[in-house]
Amino acid sequence: MNYFWEGHKRKNTGTVKWDGQKNPNALPFWVADSDYETAPEVVKAFIDRSEQGHFGYQLTQDDYYRAVISWHQKRYGTEIQKNWIIPLPGVVTSIKQAIDLWTAPGDKVLIQTPVYFQFHRVITLSKRTLVENKLRLNNNRYEMDFADLEEKFKEGVKMMILCSPHNPVGRVWHQEELEQVLVLCRKYGVILISDEIHGDLIMPKYRFVSVNSLTEEDDLVMVSTAPSKTFNLAGLKSAYVIIKNSRLREEYQNHLNAAFLPGINVFGLLGTQIAYAKGEKWVIAQNKHLWTNYNYLRKKLNKEVPEVKIADLEGTYLVWLDLTYLNRTSADLVSFLSQEGLTVNDGSTFGRDFQGFIRFNIACSFSQLAKGTELLIAALKKMEKNP
Ligand SMILES: Cc1ncc(COP(=O)(O)O)c(C=O)c1O
Secondary structure (H helix, E strand, O other), rough: OHHHHHHOOOOOOOOOOHOOOOOOEEEOOOOOOOOHHHHHHHHHHHHHHHHHHOOOOOOOOHHHHHHHHHHHHHOOOOOOOOHHHEEEHHHHHHHHHHHHHHHHOOEEEEEEOOOOOOHHHHHHHHHOOOEEEEEEEOOEEEEOOOOHHHOOOOOOOOEEEEOOOOOOOOOOOOOHHHHHHHHHHHHOOOOEEEEEOOOOOOOOOOOOOHHHHHHOOOOOEEEEEEOOHHHOOHHHHHHEEEEEOOOHHHHHHHHHHHOOOOOOHHHHHHHHHHHHOOOHHHHHHHHHHHHHHHHHHHHHHHHHOOEEEOOOOOOEEEEEEOHHHHHHHHHHHHHHHOOOEEEEEEHHHOOOOOOOEEEEOOOOOOHHHHHHHHHHHHHHHHHHHHH
């Protein structure tokens, strides 16, 4: 699969990642999408569908549901049923609906920081109280702090949003960790929303466990996911939730009906269906490529700037870099790196205690990654000389 190595020219195509940068000439390592084409089977299906020349209202057909069900079965070993699946235009949208439905203004919603910045925004903009259960660092690897989680639950948390696998720290949670989360959610009646959008981006040696494989029908759990990160389809706006619990499912469906959200568009449905039905080999090849990119970046940084602490990458294509040795704010780091030709994410947007951290997206061609690594190393050395 050569194109993982060659990449894809996306500059001047209106992509946020390339054309939304402060420095338009920088190489982008920020927004979580990838710089290679999606699976060729998906592109072909779009071309064939375009040639039909009609784009009216579309049914969500059995082929779509079959593809989703079979993906979960073969990739995660979970048996899900057609009526548990509810398509929606986005994972964050689905979380927002859950917050609106199952919590009230002022209620406590818990996240595990550092975590995807939209989790912070969706809670605070919904006027709920954000509660942080900080992850603990142990030897370059982040772990859950269960004692603190239980303390927070005791104080009356209504909902927990779990990021599994975790953006930005790259953890793929073990079954035991997820089981412990579930035990606590059951004990304190906390509704668990498991965002599993990165669940297919798993590095060799690691195994993704979907919360769905651990739950009973009466658990207060909703899984939200999409093929958008895995297959670079975020612009299609095609996600879905899976709700086993029949009461929660009915409440959620009624809530969506009243919200008049748009359904999934023709290409969103088709993209999801074809990616899942035909894209497995492509995903396996992509994960291998990401592992190569990660190891290249890690080795180079270890050798040239050993002060940088690099979180282990178990899943996702997002690398969490601790640059606190430079003693600069994340905003300062982002702005300096931008001038030096690289766009990265500001670590402090993932958690207020993470000043001096950045997030670096490695889902690109090897040559782009190598160029980015070179620019990053040169910029870090320059910063060190000019404290
Ligand atoms: C953990 C996580 N959830 C959700 C999203 C966004 O999903 P959507 O565009 O479907 O709202 C992202 C994007 O980076 C993400 O990392």
